[in-house]
Amino acid sequence: MLLALDKSLKDLSVIVRYEKRLEIAKPKLEEFFEWCGSLTEHGKLGTAITYALNQKDSTMNFLSDSRLLLSNNIAEHGIKSLVVGRKNWLFFQSFDGAHAVASILGLLETAKINGLHSRKYLDYLLTHLPNRQNTPLEAYLSWSPKVQLESR
Incomplete structure:
Protein backbone atom coordinates (compact mmCIF):
# COMPACT_ATOMS: atom_id res chain seq x y z
CA MET A 1 0.00 0.00 0.00
CA PHE A 62 11.28 8.50 4.72
CA LEU A 63 8.56 10.84 6.02
CA SER A 64 11.12 13.51 6.95
CA ASP A 65 12.26 14.20 3.38
CA SER A 66 9.98 13.60 0.43
CA ARG A 67 12.98 13.17 -1.88
CA LEU A 68 13.78 9.90 -0.08
CA LEU A 69 12.47 6.72 -1.64
CA LEU A 70 10.68 4.04 0.34
CA SER A 71 12.17 1.33 -1.84
CA ASN A 72 15.84 0.60 -2.50
CA ASN A 73 15.09 -0.95 -5.92
CA ILE A 74 17.15 1.68 -7.76
CA ALA A 75 20.24 0.89 -5.68
CA GLU A 76 19.64 -2.85 -5.99
CA HIS A 77 19.33 -2.54 -9.76
CA GLY A 78 22.50 -0.45 -9.90
CA ILE A 79 24.65 -3.10 -8.21
CA LYS A 80 23.13 -6.06 -10.05
CA SER A 81 25.92 -6.18 -12.62
CA LEU A 82 28.46 -6.25 -9.81
CA VAL A 83 26.72 -9.14 -8.08
CA VAL A 84 26.35 -11.13 -11.30
CA GLY A 85 30.05 -10.81 -12.11
CA ARG A 86 31.31 -11.37 -8.55
CA LYS A 87 32.37 -15.00 -9.08
CA ASN A 88 34.24 -14.10 -12.26
CA TRP A 89 36.17 -11.39 -10.46
CA LEU A 90 37.58 -13.79 -7.87
CA PHE A 91 40.27 -14.69 -10.35
CA PHE A 92 41.78 -11.31 -11.11
CA GLN A 93 45.53 -11.59 -11.39
CA SER A 94 46.16 -8.45 -9.36
CA PHE A 95 44.56 -6.02 -6.98
CA ASP A 96 45.21 -3.22 -9.49
CA GLY A 97 43.20 -5.08 -12.16
CA ALA A 98 40.27 -5.53 -9.78
CA HIS A 99 40.47 -1.87 -8.79
CA ALA A 100 40.47 -0.78 -12.44
CA VAL A 101 37.36 -2.84 -13.22
CA ALA A 102 35.58 -1.50 -10.12
CA SER A 103 36.39 2.06 -11.18
CA ILE A 104 35.10 1.54 -14.71
CA LEU A 105 31.91 -0.13 -13.48
CA GLY A 106 31.36 2.73 -11.06
CA LEU A 107 31.71 5.23 -13.90
CA LEU A 108 29.29 3.27 -16.07
CA GLU A 109 26.65 2.94 -13.35
CA THR A 110 26.92 6.65 -12.54
CA ALA A 111 26.54 7.43 -16.24
CA LYS A 112 23.40 5.28 -16.43
CA ILE A 113 21.90 6.97 -13.36
CA ASN A 114 22.52 10.35 -15.00
CA GLY A 115 20.79 9.30 -18.22
CA LEU A 116 23.90 8.89 -20.37
CA HIS A 117 24.62 6.27 -22.97
CA SER A 118 27.48 4.27 -21.39
CA ARG A 119 29.42 3.71 -24.61
CA LYS A 120 29.17 7.36 -25.64
CA TYR A 121 30.32 8.45 -22.19
CA LEU A 122 33.36 6.16 -22.29
CA ASP A 123 34.16 7.38 -25.81
CA TYR A 124 33.87 10.96 -24.58
CA LEU A 125 36.21 10.32 -21.64
CA LEU A 126 38.78 8.44 -23.71
CA THR A 127 38.75 11.15 -26.37
CA HIS A 128 38.85 14.23 -24.13
CA LEU A 129 40.69 13.24 -20.96
CA PRO A 130 44.09 12.62 -22.58
CA ASN A 131 43.98 16.11 -24.10
CA ARG A 132 42.84 17.98 -21.01
CA GLN A 133 45.22 20.69 -19.97
CA ASN A 134 43.90 22.94 -17.23
CA THR A 135 40.35 21.65 -17.25
CA PRO A 136 39.27 20.40 -13.81
CA LEU A 137 38.20 16.74 -13.61
CA GLU A 138 34.73 17.85 -12.47
CA ALA A 139 34.08 18.91 -16.06
CA TYR A 140 34.18 15.24 -17.09
CA LEU A 141 31.72 13.90 -14.51
CA SER A 142 28.51 12.44 -15.84
CA TRP A 143 26.32 15.28 -14.56
CA SER A 144 28.43 18.00 -16.18
CA PRO A 145 26.34 19.98 -18.71
CA LYS A 146 28.83 19.51 -21.57
CA VAL A 147 29.08 15.75 -20.91
CA GLN A 148 25.29 15.55 -20.72
CA LEU A 149 25.01 17.27 -24.09
CA GLU A 150 27.54 15.04 -25.85
CA SER A 151 26.89 11.63 -24.24
CA ARG A 152 23.13 11.15 -24.34
Missing part, protein backbone atom coordinates in the same frame (compact mmCIF):
# COMPACT_ATOMS: atom_id res chain seq x y z
CA LEU A 2 2.78 2.45 0.88
CA LEU A 3 4.70 1.67 -2.30
CA ALA A 4 1.55 2.25 -4.36
CA LEU A 5 0.91 5.51 -2.53
CA ASP A 6 4.47 6.67 -3.10
CA LYS A 7 4.24 5.78 -6.78
CA SER A 8 1.04 7.81 -7.11
CA LEU A 9 2.78 10.85 -5.56
CA LYS A 10 5.94 10.76 -7.70
CA ASP A 11 4.84 13.55 -10.08
CA LEU A 12 3.93 15.99 -7.30
CA SER A 13 6.22 18.73 -6.04
CA VAL A 14 8.52 17.96 -3.12
CA ILE A 15 6.40 20.04 -0.73
CA VAL A 16 3.05 18.53 -1.76
CA ARG A 17 4.52 15.00 -1.64
CA TYR A 18 5.83 15.71 1.88
CA GLU A 19 2.40 16.90 3.04
CA LYS A 20 0.59 13.94 1.45
CA ARG A 21 3.00 11.46 3.04
CA LEU A 22 2.37 12.99 6.45
CA GLU A 23 -1.37 13.02 5.85
CA ILE A 24 -1.77 9.49 4.46
CA ALA A 25 1.32 7.38 5.15
CA LYS A 26 2.26 8.49 8.66
CA PRO A 27 -1.00 7.35 10.31
CA LYS A 28 -0.78 4.00 8.50
CA LEU A 29 2.82 3.45 9.61
CA GLU A 30 2.06 4.45 13.20
CA GLU A 31 -0.91 2.07 13.24
CA PHE A 32 1.21 -0.76 11.83
CA PHE A 33 4.03 -0.31 14.37
CA GLU A 34 1.53 -0.01 17.22
CA TRP A 35 -0.05 -3.28 16.08
CA CYS A 36 3.38 -4.96 15.89
CA GLY A 37 4.17 -3.75 19.40
CA SER A 38 0.96 -5.28 20.76
CA LEU A 39 1.85 -8.78 19.57
CA THR A 40 3.78 -11.36 21.55
CA GLU A 41 4.50 -13.93 18.89
CA HIS A 42 7.28 -16.50 18.89
CA GLY A 43 9.00 -18.43 16.12
CA LYS A 44 9.29 -17.08 12.60
CA LEU A 45 6.39 -14.64 12.95
CA GLY A 46 7.93 -13.27 16.15
CA THR A 47 11.26 -12.87 14.33
CA ALA A 48 9.54 -10.97 11.51
CA ILE A 49 7.72 -8.69 13.95
CA THR A 50 10.92 -7.99 15.86
CA TYR A 51 12.67 -7.17 12.58
CA ALA A 52 9.86 -4.76 11.61
CA LEU A 53 10.03 -3.03 15.00
CA ASN A 54 13.82 -2.71 14.72
CA GLN A 55 13.36 -0.97 11.33
CA LYS A 56 10.80 1.53 12.64
CA ASP A 57 13.15 4.53 12.82
CA SER A 58 14.57 3.87 9.36
CA THR A 59 11.11 3.38 7.88
CA MET A 60 9.66 6.49 9.50
CA ASN A 61 12.68 8.49 8.26
Whole structure:
Protein backbone atom coordinates (compact mmCIF):
# COMPACT_ATOMS: atom_id res chain seq x y z
CA MET A 1 0.00 0.00 0.00
CA LEU A 2 2.78 2.45 0.88
CA LEU A 3 4.70 1.67 -2.30
CA ALA A 4 1.55 2.25 -4.36
CA LEU A 5 0.91 5.51 -2.53
CA ASP A 6 4.47 6.67 -3.10
CA LYS A 7 4.24 5.78 -6.78
CA SER A 8 1.04 7.81 -7.11
CA LEU A 9 2.78 10.85 -5.56
CA LYS A 10 5.94 10.76 -7.70
CA ASP A 11 4.84 13.55 -10.08
CA LEU A 12 3.93 15.99 -7.30
CA SER A 13 6.22 18.73 -6.04
CA VAL A 14 8.52 17.96 -3.12
CA ILE A 15 6.40 20.04 -0.73
CA VAL A 16 3.05 18.53 -1.76
CA ARG A 17 4.52 15.00 -1.64
CA TYR A 18 5.83 15.71 1.88
CA GLU A 19 2.40 16.90 3.04
CA LYS A 20 0.59 13.94 1.45
CA ARG A 21 3.00 11.46 3.04
CA LEU A 22 2.37 12.99 6.45
CA GLU A 23 -1.37 13.02 5.85
CA ILE A 24 -1.77 9.49 4.46
CA ALA A 25 1.32 7.38 5.15
CA LYS A 26 2.26 8.49 8.66
CA PRO A 27 -1.00 7.35 10.31
CA LYS A 28 -0.78 4.00 8.50
CA LEU A 29 2.82 3.45 9.61
CA GLU A 30 2.06 4.45 13.20
CA GLU A 31 -0.91 2.07 13.24
CA PHE A 32 1.21 -0.76 11.83
CA PHE A 33 4.03 -0.31 14.37
CA GLU A 34 1.53 -0.01 17.22
CA TRP A 35 -0.05 -3.28 16.08
CA CYS A 36 3.38 -4.96 15.89
CA GLY A 37 4.17 -3.75 19.40
CA SER A 38 0.96 -5.28 20.76
CA LEU A 39 1.85 -8.78 19.57
CA THR A 40 3.78 -11.36 21.55
CA GLU A 41 4.50 -13.93 18.89
CA HIS A 42 7.28 -16.50 18.89
CA GLY A 43 9.00 -18.43 16.12
CA LYS A 44 9.29 -17.08 12.60
CA LEU A 45 6.39 -14.64 12.95
CA GLY A 46 7.93 -13.27 16.15
CA THR A 47 11.26 -12.87 14.33
CA ALA A 48 9.54 -10.97 11.51
CA ILE A 49 7.72 -8.69 13.95
CA THR A 50 10.92 -7.99 15.86
CA TYR A 51 12.67 -7.17 12.58
CA ALA A 52 9.86 -4.76 11.61
CA LEU A 53 10.03 -3.03 15.00
CA ASN A 54 13.82 -2.71 14.72
CA GLN A 55 13.36 -0.97 11.33
CA LYS A 56 10.80 1.53 12.64
CA ASP A 57 13.15 4.53 12.82
CA SER A 58 14.57 3.87 9.36
CA THR A 59 11.11 3.38 7.88
CA MET A 60 9.66 6.49 9.50
CA ASN A 61 12.68 8.49 8.26
CA PHE A 62 11.28 8.50 4.72
CA LEU A 63 8.56 10.84 6.02
CA SER A 64 11.12 13.51 6.95
CA ASP A 65 12.26 14.20 3.38
CA SER A 66 9.98 13.60 0.43
CA ARG A 67 12.98 13.17 -1.88
CA LEU A 68 13.78 9.90 -0.08
CA LEU A 69 12.47 6.72 -1.64
CA LEU A 70 10.68 4.04 0.34
CA SER A 71 12.17 1.33 -1.84
CA ASN A 72 15.84 0.60 -2.50
CA ASN A 73 15.09 -0.95 -5.92
CA ILE A 74 17.15 1.68 -7.76
CA ALA A 75 20.24 0.89 -5.68
CA GLU A 76 19.64 -2.85 -5.99
CA HIS A 77 19.33 -2.54 -9.76
CA GLY A 78 22.50 -0.45 -9.90
CA ILE A 79 24.65 -3.10 -8.21
CA LYS A 80 23.13 -6.06 -10.05
CA SER A 81 25.92 -6.18 -12.62
CA LEU A 82 28.46 -6.25 -9.81
CA VAL A 83 26.72 -9.14 -8.08
CA VAL A 84 26.35 -11.13 -11.30
CA GLY A 85 30.05 -10.81 -12.11
CA ARG A 86 31.31 -11.37 -8.55
CA LYS A 87 32.37 -15.00 -9.08
CA ASN A 88 34.24 -14.10 -12.26
CA TRP A 89 36.17 -11.39 -10.46
CA LEU A 90 37.58 -13.79 -7.87
CA PHE A 91 40.27 -14.69 -10.35
CA PHE A 92 41.78 -11.31 -11.11
CA GLN A 93 45.53 -11.59 -11.39
CA SER A 94 46.16 -8.45 -9.36
CA PHE A 95 44.56 -6.02 -6.98
CA ASP A 96 45.21 -3.22 -9.49
CA GLY A 97 43.20 -5.08 -12.16
CA ALA A 98 40.27 -5.53 -9.78
CA HIS A 99 40.47 -1.87 -8.79
CA ALA A 100 40.47 -0.78 -12.44
CA VAL A 101 37.36 -2.84 -13.22
CA ALA A 102 35.58 -1.50 -10.12
CA SER A 103 36.39 2.06 -11.18
CA ILE A 104 35.10 1.54 -14.71
CA LEU A 105 31.91 -0.13 -13.48
CA GLY A 106 31.36 2.73 -11.06
CA LEU A 107 31.71 5.23 -13.90
CA LEU A 108 29.29 3.27 -16.07
CA GLU A 109 26.65 2.94 -13.35
CA THR A 110 26.92 6.65 -12.54
CA ALA A 111 26.54 7.43 -16.24
CA LYS A 112 23.40 5.28 -16.43
CA ILE A 113 21.90 6.97 -13.36
CA ASN A 114 22.52 10.35 -15.00
CA GLY A 115 20.79 9.30 -18.22
CA LEU A 116 23.90 8.89 -20.37
CA HIS A 117 24.62 6.27 -22.97
CA SER A 118 27.48 4.27 -21.39
CA ARG A 119 29.42 3.71 -24.61
CA LYS A 120 29.17 7.36 -25.64
CA TYR A 121 30.32 8.45 -22.19
CA LEU A 122 33.36 6.16 -22.29
CA ASP A 123 34.16 7.38 -25.81
CA TYR A 124 33.87 10.96 -24.58
CA LEU A 125 36.21 10.32 -21.64
CA LEU A 126 38.78 8.44 -23.71
CA THR A 127 38.75 11.15 -26.37
CA HIS A 128 38.85 14.23 -24.13
CA LEU A 129 40.69 13.24 -20.96
CA PRO A 130 44.09 12.62 -22.58
CA ASN A 131 43.98 16.11 -24.10
CA ARG A 132 42.84 17.98 -21.01
CA GLN A 133 45.22 20.69 -19.97
CA ASN A 134 43.90 22.94 -17.23
CA THR A 135 40.35 21.65 -17.25
CA PRO A 136 39.27 20.40 -13.81
CA LEU A 137 38.20 16.74 -13.61
CA GLU A 138 34.73 17.85 -12.47
CA ALA A 139 34.08 18.91 -16.06
CA TYR A 140 34.18 15.24 -17.09
CA LEU A 141 31.72 13.90 -14.51
CA SER A 142 28.51 12.44 -15.84
CA TRP A 143 26.32 15.28 -14.56
CA SER A 144 28.43 18.00 -16.18
CA PRO A 145 26.34 19.98 -18.71
CA LYS A 146 28.83 19.51 -21.57
CA VAL A 147 29.08 15.75 -20.91
CA GLN A 148 25.29 15.55 -20.72
CA LEU A 149 25.01 17.27 -24.09
CA GLU A 150 27.54 15.04 -25.85
CA SER A 151 26.89 11.63 -24.24
CA ARG A 152 23.13 11.15 -24.34
